[in-house]
Amino acid sequence: MEIITRVEAAKAGLKRYYTGKQCKHGHDSERWVYNGHCVECTLETNRRRHAEIKRLMHEASRGNAVEVI
Numbered sequence: 001m002e003i004i005t006r007v008e009a010a011k012a013g014l015k016r017y018y019t020g021k022q023c024k025h026g027h028d029s030e031r032w033v034y035n036g037h038c039v040e041c042t043l044e045t046n047r048r049r050h051a052e053i054k055r056l057m058h059e060a061s062r063g064n065a066v067e068v069i
Helices: 006-011 039-061
Strands: none
Touching: none
16 A cells, blocks of 8 residues: 555545554554544444444343433
């Protein structure tokens, strides 16, 4: 991948950029221009959240609803 700074990516209208450095969790992936977060970390977080929501919905449909505030 081509190394490009966040500022250069923003000026070019790109959504992601690549620094060539690992994130704090060890991923060597692109980062989002709008917040600087690692794309792989974002995907992992979204998978975890989706699984938790799916579990809560399943429990609620079985009558074992967990109160969520």
